[in-house]
Amino acid sequence: VTQLPPALCEDEVVAAIAAIAGEPRNRRILLGIGDDAAVWQPSRSHRSVVTTDMLVEDVHFARDLMAPADAGWRAMSANVSDLAAMGARPLLATVAFGFSAASAIADVCEFYCGMAQAALEAGLTIAGGDLSRAPVTTIAIAAIGEVRPSDLKTRGGGRPGDVLAVTGELGASRAGLFAAQQSGLLTGALRDKALAAFRRPHARWREGRFLAASRNVAAMMDCSDGLSTDLDRLCRVSGTGAVIESVPVASEAAHAAQALGEEADRFALAGGEEFELLVAIRPRAFAHLAARFLAQFGRPLLRVGRLREEPGVEYCGAPLERGGWDHFAPAWKRN
Amino acid sequence: VTQLPPALCEDEVVAAIAAIAGEPRNRRILLGIGDDAAVWQPSRSHRSVVTTDMLVEDVHFARDLMAPADAGWRAMSANVSDLAAMGARPLLATVAFGFSAASAIADVCEFYCGMAQAALEAGLTIAGGDLSRAPVTTIAIAAIGEVRPSDLKTRGGGRPGDVLAVTGELGASRAGLFAAQQSGLLTGALRDKALAAFRRPHARWREGRFLAASRNVAAMMDCSDGLSTDLDRLCRVSGTGAVIESVPVASEAAHAAQALGEEADRFALAGGEEFELLVAIRPRAFAHLAARFLAQFGRPLLRVGRLREEPGVEYCGAPLERGGWDHFAPAWKRN
Numbered sequence: 001v002t003q004l005p006p007a008l009c010e011d012e013v014v015a016a017i018a019a020i021a022g023e024p025r026n027r028r029i030l031l032g033i034g035d036d037a038a039v040w041q042p043s044r045s046h047r048s049v050v051t052t053d054m055l056v057e058d059v060h061f062a063r064d065l066m067a068p069a070d071a072g073w074r075a076m077s078a079n080v081s082d083l084a085a086m087g088a089r090p091l092l093a094t095v096a097f098g099f100s101a102a103s104a105i106a107d108v109c110e111f112y113c114g115m116a117q118a119a120l121e122a123g124l125t126i127a128g129g130d131l132s133r134a135p136v137t138t139i140a141i142a143a144i145g146e147v148r149p150s151d152l153k154t155r156g157g158g159r160p161g162d163v164l165a166v167t168g169e170l171g172a173s174r175a176g177l178f179a180a181q182q183s184g185l186l187t188g189a190l191r192d193k194a195l196a197a198f199r200r201p202h203a204r205w206r207e208g209r210f211l212a213a214s215r216n217v218a219a220m221m222d223c224s225d226g227l228s229t230d231l232d233r234l235c236r237v238s239g240t241g242a243v244i245e246s247v248p249v250a251s252e253a254a255h256a257a258q259a260l261g262e263e264a265d266r267f268a269l270a271g272g273e274e275f276e277l278l279v280a281i282r283p284r285a286f287a288h289l290a291a292r293f294l295a296q297f298g299r300p301l302l303r304v305g306r307l308r309e310e311p312g313v314e315y316c317g318a319p320l321e322r323g324g325w326d327h328f329a330p331a332w333k334r335n
Numbered sequence: 336v337t338q339l340p341p342a343l344c345e346d347e348v349v350a351a352i353a354a355i356a357g358e359p360r361n362r363r364i365l366l367g368i369g370d371d372a373a374v375w376q377p378s379r380s381h382r383s384v385v386t387t388d389m390l391v392e393d394v395h396f397a398r399d400l401m402a403p404a405d406a407g408w409r410a411m412s413a414n415v416s417d418l419a420a421m422g423a424r425p426l427l428a429t430v431a432f433g434f435s436a437a438s439a440i441a442d443v444c445e446f447y448c449g450m451a452q453a454a455l456e457a458g459l460t461i462a463g464g465d466l467s468r469a470p471v472t473t474i475a476i477a478a479i480g481e482v483r484p485s486d487l488k489t490r491g492g493g494r495p496g497d498v499l500a501v502t503g504e505l506g507a508s509r510a511g512l513f514a515a516q517q518s519g520l521l522t523g524a525l526r527d528k529a530l531a532a533f534r535r536p537h538a539r540w541r542e543g544r545f546l547a548a549s550r551n552v553a554a555m556m557d558c559s560d561g562l563s564t565d566l567d568r569l570c571r572v573s574g575t576g577a578v579i580e581s582v583p584v585a586s587e588a589a590h591a592a593q594a595l596g597e598e599a600d601r602f603a604l605a606g607g608e609e610f611e612l613l614v615a616i617r618p619r620a621f622a623h624l625a626a627r628f629l630a631q632f633g634r635p636l637l638r639v640g641r642l643r644e645e646p647g648v649e650y651c652g653a654p655l656e657r658g659g660w661d662h663f664a665p666a667w668k669r670n
Contacts (some may be wrong), residue, residue: 013440013466020447021454021461029427029460038462040427042377042481050385052477054431054467092364092375096389096431096475105348112355119356125364126356127373131348132389135470140431142387142477146377 051082057136072114079143080203081275087212088145090124098134153220158238158280171253171268172197216285371420386417392471407449414478415538422547423480425459433469488555493573493615506588506603507532529587551620
């Protein structure tokens with residue numbers, strides 16, 4: 001989830017920055033600013049992928065809601081998720097790590113342990129970094145992966161008629177945020193599941209590689225800013241609109257929404273900081289691919305809608321606003 | 336220049352982090368934590384190199400001494416310099432950019448313009464990034480380059496007897512820092528040169544590639560923390576000691592030292608935030624390589640000393656302490 005000052009609109013800043021950066025000057029850089037990761041060609045038959053993600057204390061996490069190791073896990077997982085969204089295999093990462101004068105080495109190591117655990121889970125090596133003082137804990141990771149040229153997926157390949165699907169139910173991480181803030185909101189196993197989804201979300205890199213290997217997967221990205229926001233992005237790059245037919249809501253999200261007096265589907269659409277992948281699939285191939293996905297992962301590939309020619313994202317017969325995640329409020333204060 | 340909280344020793348933190356990160360799990364990762372950059376093998380005949388460097392407002396730069404565009408230039412150049420130190424050609428970079436709620440888009444763009452100028456100078460493409468709120472301006476760049484397998488240089492190849500040389504005179508950036516703080520310290524062209532060295536230091540990537548192409552260059556790194564500190568690092572990794580025979584002092588550094596009542600050579604040894612490369616060269620090859628360097632760049636390759644078996648760095652018959660850059664004080668407050 002990108003966090004910007006209130007006075008600035010994210011799209012405006014990115015457009016200004018892209019104009020300053022200019023077009024790639026080297027024709028071996030195949031994809032620059034604008035997707036989940038950048039792509040270049042180290043040799044004719046190879047593609048490398050790089051992404052970066054910054055996590056700032058009191059912007060992306062608060063210590064009273066999340067342990068340092070959890071914050072480290074999330075910082076690394078956010079990068080792995082971006083590689084997954086390109087269909088890439090995680091390979092290595094660098095960690096630029098700023099911490100305050102009040103930090104002790106045990107504290108620093110706890111953040112690092114979370115990063116190392118997430119790296120291990122993804123088969124990725126932490127291969128370098130930089131240390132700095134900073135006013136608050138600041139972790140900026142760059143992660144590098146590899147993908148076969150034929151497997152590379154971007155946000156831009158969708159066509160009208162493509163089936164939209166996600167790799168898992170939505171809203172669990174958001175439920176976990178509220179459960180961490182309001183101790184009575186959820187109880188028992190639901191609470192545990194929600195907190196785990198919030199504190200230790202799993203990047204879907206295995207699923208990403210599986211889906212990338214199918215030539216019928218036309219576009220892919222992760223849902224780290226919530227389906228309502230990220231689907232709109234996919235549509236804009238693909239030059240399509242979309243209809244959301246159904247929203248797969250995690251049970252912990254449904255319970256949290258009920259306790260908060262919100263509609264479960266809207267609650268889940270406005271999720272974020274979860275790493276399910278959103279894919280556009282050629283319609284004739286969906287059933288077969290979903291069956292193979294189920295056999296491979298023991299979980300269904302969940303249909304959420306379809307791409308259409310008409311611009312905009314529609315849900316329940318009305319235009320869907322980019323929702324939920326308020327880019328101008330700290331993530332841990334959102335409600 | 337690494338900036339750490341007073342309670343923490345850099346070597347201690349790096350050692351702890353390296354232990355947590357563990358050994359590279361993939362044998363195609365050829366070099367992990369500990370050098371100027373990490374190295375991996377995208378294919379048998381190619382080597383890719385990645386480095387990261389973080390720049391934090393009021394830690395690495397202060398707005399009253401340096402314009403945002405200069406800070407952006409330095410942030411990018413520090414990364415390019417690390418690639419240069421491996422003998423790599425700069426290819427692309429990602430920029431994780433945090434800025435405060437008080438920032439205006441023009442301000443953000445000014446930082447970015449400096450980064451883009453330094454990237455252009457190095458032939459590097461800014462290919463992606465992340466935007467975030469942060470308490471102060473925070474720029475974490477990861478830069479990727481490429482190097483022929485036979486050209487790759489590390490800190491670890493030096494042998495006793497090797498000639499030590501640097502690609503340019505030292506101390507100019509430090510003189511510029513003082514000149515920016517004390518307006519009467521230097522005047523005229525000397526002041527302009529010193530301020531330029533401080534605000535727009537040039538990464539020596541052309542020189543790095545030239546030196547890397549010689550099999551007689553045994554070890555290479557940049558002097559971004561000052562010769563006294565960085566030579567000690569090279570020696571430790573190479574398993575040698577060193578004798579410094581002479582220190583090439585930039586004229587603006589000599590004048591600044593005089594005005595400050597310091598010895599010029601000590602002032603320059605304790606420099607930092609400048610990007611001259613330090614190389615260890617097989618002794619019989621030095622004269623020929625230095626002549627070729629002069630012909631290529633119009634500047635001499637400057638001999639500073641030699642590696643020896645006995646550990647430690649010696650200067651003027653006495654052990655040289657790692658000097659000058661106090662890792663525990665803000666860079667812009669040092670004196």
